[in-house]
Amino acid sequence: MLAVVVFSTASLHTTATPAFQEAAAQGTEKKPKATKKPKDDQKAKDPQKPKKKKKAKSDQPSPDEPIDPDAVEPGGGVRFVWKQHPSLRFGSVFRVDFEAKLQEDGRWSYPNATGLKDPITGKEQTFQLHRNRFGVQGHVFKRIEYEVEHEFTEQELTEKDIAAGITPKSQWKDVDVNVTYVKNAQIRIGKFKIPFGLDELTGVTHNDFIYRSLGANYLAPARDIGAMVHGRFFKHGLNYWAGAFRHDGDNARSKKIQGGNETVAARVTGMPFRKLSPAFAGLEVGTALAISSLSDDSFRPNGLRGRTLVTQDTFYTPVYVNGRRHRWEGDVDWMRGPVSVRAEYTWLTDDRLGQGISENDLPDARARAWYVAGTWVVTGEDKTRPVKAADEFLRGGIGAVEVAARYERMWFDSAGGTSTPTRANRAETILTAGEKVVTLGVNWTLNRFVKLQLNGIREQVEDPGRNPVPNGAAFWSRIIRLQFVL
């Protein structure tokens, strides 16, 4: 039998993103082996486990589930396999998996929300083909992994932008090669996520909520072109990622914002308390640092912006920045049985050298964000990402149902300044502008391919002058998402 490395998007993230973290956070000291059936004797040995805990009857892995890269694949020669993805394999020499991630949304918010209108026609667009990603992934000679993924519908442009030929964030997602000859020092080259931010690094089909947190959306860098070394020690007790990138990610760029330049980033996660108690076995802590150079070449303000979560109304417009951008985040991720808790704090500052009206230096522009989130799988399955239904819908069960809640805040200001705070893009003292968001959700995993998510989101923009609804009021949005992965 030939050993075949099988990896999905999530499993690629395991080498750079939280898929390994997710697996590790489940208390597994071994590499995540989601395809492996839990052994009854292992269950019996753990007196802490609830007796009614459900386990998936099917050993078929979900398409977006982490896979053991060292799993032994029976058979050789050219053959077609469909376990997680449709897959074409030639022994252990070559493998290509075909994958798809489709997310279609229904959205309702306050009347005339610009962000929920069709960018072409300007009419209300209740239903949206939010993400439609297709790609391939696989390996060559076992130790050279590759992935190519393209987004076909995600957009955030107005009619004028499109008429002007402006394209949205890059439509190419992960396009990279990962060389795994040295497990503790793997090399990844191409376009992929800069290792920063727990929520941002969680795969798009694994999210507990329809939308990532504000900090992940607007402060974490997301994808860029670069090279990274990463690895793991102590059976996933310690993981690291360190890389250099051409810019500071898609999230920092938009049609009007150029983003930062050369970026270096590093992230470390660990499970330092897993030996202390079984309760801490699923507790992982992480931290990341990213430094980018900023130039003021852009004729428009080059700083970051703050927008509402659902309707994408801008509540903080960018300021002029120049010098360096520093990002730091700390995060905690804990899973135990059907319950999970996550929290993350992100801090960012931008130098503003020579950016005053009289070309004087200004105090740093600063952005901060935090969230606390919790989930509970009410049907009793263990919390994993993705959640795996013990009894799939229409196959003798109702699937897995999970409730989730998140509270978060993101806000912008300046780190100093003595003048009266204003919203000016060259203000010495930047007027604090932020948003608080509560998200309540239900996730229904029907089977390994289909998930339905319902979110109620309450947003409160703190600066009444930038609130999209009259009188500074909070507003609710309702989102329903149908997700299909292949």
Place this chain on the structure above:
Amino acid sequence: MLRFRLRALITVVTLVVGLPFVGAAQTTPTPVVDPADPFFDDSVLHDVYLTINPKDWQTLQIHYMENDYYTCNIQVGSIKLQDIAIRSRGTGSRNPTKPGLRVDFDRNVTGQKFLGLKSFILRNNTQDASSMHERISMQLFRRIGLPAPREAHTRLWVNNGYAGMYLIVESVDKTFLQKHFNEDNGDLYKYDYNADDKPYYLEDRGRDPALYVPHPFKPETNESHPRSDIIADWIRVINEGRGPEVFRQLIEPYLGDLSMFVKHIAVEAFLGDQDGFNGNYGTNNFYLYRFDNKSLLQFIAWDKSEAFKDGPEFPIYHNINDIGVQYRNRLTTAVLSIPAMNNLYLDTLLDCAKSITEMLAATPGTPADTRGWMEREIEKEYMQIKDGVYSDPDTPFKPEQFEAEVNSLRNFAKKRADFVRTQVTAARQQ
């Protein structure tokens, strides 16, 4: 008891003595002082100083077609404000060398005002070699009793360098609405004509309000929830093709007794405005205000830089009856088909003629000034701005072009009234 009687006596005396004064106060209210009056005082040439990051000023000039805002500080007289916002503005007047500017005071600081103003315009006059068309036109609108922005000339200084002769123009915004109509909660629209737009004559485009709002009727207030259905209904009524009297009844909820509208187009015709409501390029250059909780609409004059250019013999019915039906403004055609309104149109033209030729009352001991108001106004403005225009580093016009256009204005002022009177007489004889 004595104390009670004393109190009653004092009360009665107070009432008897005080009541007449109360009555006087009610009948002669204290005039409301507009803090912006000195800023729009056109008897003086003003100086406006902007301090802006040099890179921003350069960027604004390079990207003059964009509406991006730039932060700067402003000083007018002894008043200094920080972190205000400016941007390039205009349609045909946009210019990379001498940009027209919108100056916003409350964009970066909620509630910040300058002499009670939230914003004003610095018009670059790059389409008018005399730099006077706009100011004279708006004065005539006001002399006829129509709402129009106040204007005054200013030298603009950017980072202490002379940036040229500009015109301070009062913004048509909530402050303007409150001042003129004592309310500001209705919908204010700016007719938004783009250079590549097909000329529009208020013909019926359909029932969908989105066919009219936000383009070409661009909401300036209540942007997210304008009553665009009222605009669509108004256009429908204009185009229903009813007889004059039925039309008059149907249009009344939108334009009242029509007199303000008729006066508006009459003043434009008198000024020879080729880019106004009945302009050569379809309708253009006006604001429309829908009063709060009503369908009533009010026209407000805007941008008269193209006035005067066709000289004093600009026909009074230009683009009204001297072009094909398909190129005529549907509202103008319908309204002037009402004999009383056509008569009012002609009366207003005569009022304009009278106004521009109005002489100063004779002062004992001084020679009589036989010049009319417009002639005097032209000379006043000429003396104010001549030096500033000559030294303007960025004006697209040479001094001789300035002098020629001023002479053209002088000619207009001398001949226009008589020409219009003749045309009105001829029109009434038909």
